[in-house]
Amino acid sequence: MKLGYVILYVPDIAKAASFYEAAFGLTSQFVAPSGQFAAMDTGDTVLGFASESFVAGNVTDFARQRPGGNPQAVEIAFIADDVAAAVERAARAGATIVRQPEVKPWGQTVAYVRDLNGALVELCTKMG
Numbered sequence: 001m002k003l004g005y006v007i008l009y010v011p012d013i014a015k016a017a018s019f020y021e022a023a024f025g026l027t028s029q030f031v032a033p034s035g036q037f038a039a040m041d042t043g044d045t046v047l048g049f050a051s052e053s054f055v056a057g058n059v060t061d062f063a064r065q066r067p068g069g070n071p072q073a074v075e076i077a078f079i080a081d082d083v084a085a086a087v088e089r090a091a092r093a094g095a096t097i098v099r100q101p102e103v104k105p106w107g108q109t110v111a112y113v114r115d116l117n118g119a120l121v122e123l124c125t126k127m128g
């Protein structure tokens with residue numbers, strides 16, 4: 001089995017895609033004509049955004065992510081050669097810094113930010 005995509009349920013697809021372009025340098029791969037879904041090019045695995053209203057028609061009891069609330073028990077991780085620069089770029093685009101870059105005991109540099117909707121995003125160097 002292979003991970004194909006991760007989808008975040010968001011209130012505004014266009015704003016989410018624009019934020020991820022500015023904050024993390026991603027590019028849009030696909031936008032549904034309905035505006036209910038967008039996919040970002042991240043390499044082998046796609047990061048998608050689906051509108052909360054679309055998802056609510058299929059799954060009625062999901063927890064909506066919001067900037068002022070606690071982050072959900074999941075994170076998205078982006079690998080960066082320069083984590084400090086990645087954090088600065090994300091912050092300039094409107095991300096909230098949660099934790100500045102820190103070298104972990106296993107040698108990986110890791111930082112955390114929250115996106116415009118409150119999702120937790122890890123910015124890190126490649127492991128190993």
